[in-house]
Amino acid sequence: MLRFETITSLDVPELAPYRTLKRSAAHAALGIFVVEGDKVLDRLLESDFSIVSVLLIQERLAEYEPRLRTRPEKDITVFICTKAVLAELAGFEIYQGVLAIAKTPAPLTLQQILAAGPRPRLFVALDGLNNAENVGVVMRHCVAFGVSALIAGETCCSLFLRRTVRNSMGAIFKLPVLESPHLRQTLGELRAEGIRCLAAHPQPGDKILSQANFTNDCCLVFGSEGHGISQEVLAVCDESVAIPMANGVDSLNVSAAAVVFLYEANRQRGKA
Numbered sequence: 001m002l003r004f005e006t007i008t009s010l011d012v013p014e015l016a017p018y019r020t021l022k023r024s025a026a027h028a029a030l031g032i033f034v035v036e037g038d039k040v041l042d043r044l045l046e047s048d049f050s051i052v053s054v055l056l057i058q059e060r061l062a063e064y065e066p067r068l069r070t071r072p073e074k075d076i077t078v079f080i081c082t083k084a085v086l087a088e089l090a091g092f093e094i095y096q097g098v099l100a101i102a103k104t105p106a107p108l109t110l111q112q113i114l115a116a117g118p119r120p121r122l123f124v125a126l127d128g129l130n131n132a133e134n135v136g137v138v139m140r141h142c143v144a145f146g147v148s149a150l151i152a153g154e155t156c157c158s159l160f161l162r163r164t165v166r167n168s169m170g171a172i173f174k175l176p177v178l179e180s181p182h183l184r185q186t187l188g189e190l191r192a193e194g195i196r197c198l199a200a201h202p203q204p205g206d207k208i209l210s211q212a213n214f215t216n217d218c219c220l221v222f223g224s225e226g227h228g229i230s231q232e233v234l235a236v237c238d239e240s241v242a243i244p245m246a247n248g249v250d251s252l253n254v255s256a257a258a259v260v261f262l263y264e265a266n267r268q269r270g271k272a
Contacts, residue, residue: 043170128224136167153183
């Protein structure tokens with residue numbers, strides 16, 4: 001059932017999550033995350049994720065009300081306001097006039113991830129990525145190229161930050177994810193299951209991309225924007241693989257590198 005509430009004041013207690021858009025720790029403690037933008041909300045509405053509330057400018061209510069009425073949740077609050085109130089609440093201009101609060105899903109286990117998805121399995125693991133925009137874009141690439149699951153290590157930013165969800169363009173609603181408390185251990189468990197871990201980390205004597213074998217079960221490991229993959233994580237990978245580039249170019253942005261690796265994996269598997 002929908003409950004509509006027109007707001008002119010920012011003092012409504014239920015608006016607290018919208019007033020703390022950058023406080024990921026507070027949201028994590030409540031088991032919620034923020035959705036921003038119409039395309040991301042559209043994909044949230046198409047998903048099985050539970051919606052707590054929606055905050056819309058008046059001009060967009062007629063567009064979303066029919067779809068919100070089809071949702072299975074027993075109680076969704078729809079806050080309606082003007083653009084000025086929304087900007088004051090968020091602290092910046094929300095150009096599309098659309099925000100929502102959804103519940104973070106129950107975390108998956110590694111065994112659940114291993115049991116799902118087609119063979120050969122293709123995983124992506126992230127080590128030390130702190131740029132939420134990059135993480136969100138990598139999520140989009142994972143969905144585009146049929147990745148079975150994304151594994152984020154303990155040194156990564158949360159996968160449910162507002163900016164991560166926004167830059168994923170809703171891909172997070174389609175992609176199984178695992179936030180690992182110890183990435184080295186998780187990669188070791190993957191290897192014990194016969195899944196090769198390939199580090200996207202150029203080192204002397206590495207194979208180049210076309211020489212690596214992506215046709216069997218494998219996990220592609222990507223490192224931080226500044227320092228690459230940590231030595232601790234590199235040590236547990238089966239091999240390092242480099243993208244051949246012109247002299248004088250150190251590396252690609254991590255999201256760009258992910259595209260190149262995932263395309264090659266799909267090409268070798270006959271999916272390109």
